[in-house]
Amino acid sequence: MSILVTGADGYIGWPTALRIADRTEQRVVLVDNGARREWVDSIGSTSALPVADPTERIDTAEDVHGLHNLSYVEGDLTEKSFVDRLLEVHEPATIVHTAAQPSAPYSQINGERANYTQHNNMQATRNLLWGLEEHDLTDTHFVETTTTGVYGAPEFPIPEGGAVMENDGERDEVPFPAMAGSWYHLTKSHDAANMRLAHKQFDIPISDVRTAITYGTETAETAADPRLATRFDFDYYFGVVAHRFAAQAVAEYPMTVYGKGEQRKPFIALEDAVEGLARLALIDPDDRPDDLTVYNQVTRAISIVEMAETIADVSAEYDLDVAVEHFENPRDEDETHKMEIENEKYAELIDGQSTTFEEGAREILGTLVEYEETITAHEDRFLPGVLTDGE
C-alpha cells in the first residue's frame, strides 16, 4: 500500500507530498519528470526561491522532519509502459495527480505548445485511469487537481459539480459544460469528462479538486528548512497573477492590471490547498464516497484590482514603493464579472480557511524580499517574451 503523488516536483505537489508523508506510515512515492523546471527555463525564467533537487529534498525531509517514507521515481506519465510499471510495483491505494503543464499562456504560444499541453495533460490522466482498470486497482482513490478555470464566467453561482439544465421546459441535472478560455484550461475540462467516464465504466472513486489561483510561499513543513522550499514562479507564463504582482512589488516594478481588473477570480492559500489534498489522500476508504466528487478548492473570490491594492498596501510595510497601473486587457473577458463560487464541500473538508489574502500577501512579500536579486534579474519576464530554447 502506498500513496502516489504525481507532479511532486511542482508548486503544489511537493508540499502536498510532504504533508501526506508527515501524517501516515504509508510509503509516499513522488513521481515527476522534471518538466516544470525545463518549461520555466525555456521561457528564460526561474523560481524566485531556489529549489533543491528531489533527492536533496527527501534527504532533508528525513533530517528535519524524521520522514522515512518518501521516495522518488523519475518518469514521464505520458508513457503508458512507465505508468503500468509504476502501478504494478507500488499498487497505490491513493493517487494524488497534480502533474500537468499548468500554464494557459504557455499553451497559447503556438499550435505546437497547444498540442503539447493537451496531449501531455490528457494522456497522463488517461494512462493512470486505464492503468487502474487494467491492473485491478479500481478501489484506488484517484484525486486530481483540475482548475476552477473550467467554469468560465457564467451568470449563476458556480456549483461544486454540475447543475440543472433546461430546454423546452424539461429539466435534468447535468455535469458542468466546458467553458474554459485557454488550451490549457480545456485540458482540465477534458480530464474532468474523462474522469467521469472512468468512474462510470471502471467504478474508480474519484475526487475532482478544482483548484483556484493558489498563492503563498510556504507551508508548515516547507518553512522548516530552505532546502524544503517549494518553487515560486513570477514570470508571465508560470507566475499566477498574485505571485507576479508580489514579485513586481518586490522589484518596485509597477503592478500591471490588465483592464479595469474588477472581475473577481477565485483564490486559495497554498496552506489551505495542501491541507485539503492531504486530507483527501488520507481519508479512510470507509468514510469516502465511492463516487465522483467535485470540490471547488477555493476560499474566496477577490477582484484583481483589490488583490493588487492589498499587495501594494502590504508592500509599504517592507518600505517598497509600489504603483498599480492599468493596461489594456489582451484577453477577451468581462472585466466586471462578479464570480460567485460555491465551496461548502471544500470548506468543510479543511474546517475553514487558515489564511486571509492579506496575511498571505504578508507571508509572500516577507519571503520574496530575500530573493529580490533573482526577481530583478528576471524582471523582463513579467511580460510576454519569446522562448529561449530555440523551439
Add this chain to the structure above:
Amino acid sequence: MSILVTGADGYIGWPTALRIADRTEQRVVLVDNGARREWVDSIGSTSALPVADPTERIDTAEDVHGLHNLSYVEGDLTEKSFVDRLLEVHEPATIVHTAAQPSAPYSQINGERANYTQHNNMQATRNLLWGLEEHDLTDTHFVETTTTGVYGAPEFPIPEGGAVMENDGERDEVPFPAMAGSWYHLTKSHDAANMRLAHKQFDIPISDVRTAITYGTETAETAADPRLATRFDFDYYFGVVAHRFAAQAVAEYPMTVYGKGEQRKPFIALEDAVEGLARLALIDPDDRPDDLTVYNQVTRAISIVEMAETIADVSAEYDLDVAVEHFENPRDEDETHKMEIENEKYAELIDGQSTTFEEGAREILGTLVEYEETITAHEDRFLPGVLTDGE
C-alpha cells in the same frame, strides 16, 4: 481556392467529396491516410462492398461524372508539418473535416486504443484549427462531423447547441456539457469545446455538425458505378447498429438486440447526411453566419427494436428468414430512454429528409444481398472479437 475534405476515404467523407465536386468548379482535395482500412483489417473484418483505392475512385469520377476537380493527398493529420504543408499549398476556403477514428467499441478495447483514439482525433482537429490561425486562413469555414453521441441521454429535448443552466435561482445560456459514454464519443465532446475556443480566439467560422447514426449504401453519385461505392462496415467495431442488423439479416443470422431495445437513437440516411455537408461546404460566405453553429445532423429518433423489426419486415421482400433476438445489454444505459432531439436547423439546411428508414433499409438490403458471401465469411465479426494484427 479549394475545398479540403479530410477522411475522404471514409464512409461519409467519400460520397460527400463526390457531391461537393459535382456542384463546384473549385478544386476538391481529398485527404486521408488509409487508416480506416487498417483498423477494420486489424479486427479481422472488411467492407461488405468492395472499395476502390482513392486513385481509381477519382479516375472513375472523371469517367462517369466528368469531374476534373478531384485530387488526393495521402497523409496523417496528426502530423503538424503535414497539415501546415497542406494548408500552405491548397489555401482552402472550406474544410470539411470528417477524419476520425469513429468507433466507440474500438476505443474501449484497452488503454492503448483509448489513447490512440483520443490523441488521433483531437490532434488532427487541433492541427487544422491552429493551422488556419497560423497560416492566416481564419476566414476559412471549418465544418466538422462530430456526433449526437456527445449529448448522452438527458431528460430534456436535446437542443442544437447549448441550453440554459441554472443554479441557486440564477440562469445563463451555456454550451452543452460532455456527457458522452465512450472514449471515442468524448473525443467529439472535446473537439466541440476546442472548436468553440478556436472560434472565440481566432474568429474562425465553424459548423459543428453532430452526426447521428448514418445508414445507407449509396448516394446518387456513388450508385453510378461500383468503383464509386463507399465502404459498408458490418462488424461489431465499425458497423453501426443499423448496418450490423442489415448484414445479420442478409446472413440470416439472428439480429441481436441488446436488452429491451426500447431506447431511441437518432438516425439519418447517408443521402441526407451528404446533402447537408455539401450545402455547408458550398454556402456563400456572405450567407454564412461568421459564428459557431451547431447542427443536429439527424432526421429522426427510432428505437433499436423498431429498427430491427423494420429491417426484419423488409428482409421478407428478399426471401430472407430473419429473427430478432434479445440479449443482455453489456452497456450501462437506460433501455427505455425516449430521446427527443431538435433538428430544425439541419432540416432547413437540407429542405427536409429525402429518405424514410424503411426506404433506407430496402436500399441497404437490395445492395447487400449481392455481397452475401463476403458477409457470411465474416459473420463471426458481428460479435466482439480480438485484434488479429497482434497489437
